[in-house]
Amino acid sequence: MDVVERPALDGARVEQADGAFAGFVRTGTVLEMKAFTGVTGDAGGYAVPREVDGEIARVLKGISPIRAIANVVTVGSAGYRKLITTGGTPSGWAAETAARPETASPVFAELVPPMGELYANPSASQAMLDDAAFDVEAWLAGEIATEFARAEGAAFVGGNGVNRPKGFLTAPVSTAKDTTRALGTLQYLPSGAAEDFGAAPDERLLDLVHSLRAPYRQGASFVMNANTLARIRKFKTADGMPLWQPSLAAGQPATLLGYPVVEAEDMPDIAANALSIAFGNFQAGYLIAERGETAILRDPYSNKPFVSFYATKRVGGCVADSAAIKLMKIATA
Structure with a gap:
């Protein structure tokens, strides 16, 4: 009996092992979880692969000028605190046998940069995502980086510190x-x-x-x-x-x-x-604290026939040394 070879349906096509994220972006299929985020996997939340996240970071540094010259630290939680001293420890001169009175002690202050959730929500039609010649990762990274850089640039300079960084001009x-x-x-x-x-x-x-x-x-x-x-x-x-x-x-x-x-x-x-x-x-005067991962949520339902990519990142900032x-x-x- 002859076996009839039928072409596979589009929805059943197999993605290559190195195209897991591309498969997620194009079809919503997940072959490999790259990292964990605060949103569970079955709810649709996955971290951007390291390659794309690195590209976003490079574009952010190139577009957002304050990020390029400030002190950027990566934190593992939504909050960040740093102790600073408001003065040194005074010393004094004394004779060999003279008494040594107690000197003043340094005073500590807590530095807590206000943090907020930076987000971008670009969309693309499913037809464009299905185009094999379209570089999905480059498009997604560029769109997110542009939106993030625009918001960051304004916040690091003039942000009011309410659910966003506090800019150095608002000090x-x-x-x-x-x-x-x-x-x-x-x-x-x-x-x-x-x-x-x-x-x-x-x-x-x-x-x-x-x-x-x-x-x-x-x-x-x-x-x-x-x-x-x-x-x-x-x-x-x-x-x-x-x-x-x-x-x-x-x-x-x-x-x-x-x-x-x-x-x-x-x-x-x-x-x-x-x-x-x-x-x-x-580098000494302004501190930027951010979460290391950019979380992305694929949403093909809210705005059909477009697929939205809701990306978020926790970013904070404030004057560190006035x-x-x-x-x-x-x-x-």
């Missing part, structure tokens, strides 16, 4: 110096004019640089948006030398007064009372 500010300023309060220097830079803007920027103590200036950078940078690029010293210097090598940032300039479009434009320029060592970041305020004082 309390004062003109007091480091030795007299309260913990968590950033120092600002005025620009010299109510709605613009005053006379000798190069000197104002030099004052901003040197208001940061020498240990922090190693690895410091300017942060501003493109409009502010365009204005500063026109500034020159008294002898006609431009303050801004273009990059001399591919991949290296341009410099202002010898320090790299990071463009963050969420920084405010030059306007009255705006904190338009930041200068500091963000002496490591200085601001310039557009004001006379």
Whole structure:
């Protein structure tokens, strides 16, 4: 008896062993669980494979400028706490046989960055997912990274700390110096004019640089948006030398007064009372805490014929060392 070979139905086709995630994205079929998340597997929650998650992280670092210069730590739970000391241990001089009175003890403070759940919910038609020539992983990583980077960029600069990171521009500010300023309060220097830079803007920027103590200036950078940078690029010293210097090598940032300039479009434009320029060592000054995995939920039912991919990630952030970041305020004082 002859055996009739029939083509396999599309729903019964076999995915390759290395295409488990592609199979999940295209058809919802899961051949291999890559990692665990807070959502159970049978409810549809699975972690993004390491390869895709790594691509998301690289794109995030490239698009979100504060992430690229801040201190990023990976946590295993939704909360993160860090102890910091608010002062050193004073010492004293004494004669060989003199009494040694007790010295003051350092004071500890708890640093708790506000955290929130960052999410993206891109969609694609099932027909597009069925297209064998379509790179599902690259599309999904790019969509999620773009959405995450846009939200992160705004939160790390101006987030209010309610179910999201607390941006460094929302911290309390004062003109007091480091030795007299309260913990968590950033120092600002005025620009010299109510709605613009005053006379000798190069000197104002030099004052901003040197208001940061020498240990922090190693690895410091300017942060501003493109409009502010365009204005500063026109500034020159008294002898006609431009303050801004273009990059001399591919991949290296341009410099202002010898320090790299990071463009963050969420920084405010030059306007009255705006904190338009930041200068500091963000590796020491700003802390980003995040969960290591990006969880993804495939939803083919809510918006037929589209398939939605609901991705979430826990991210938090706050100022870690208020002496490591200085601001310039557009004001006379």
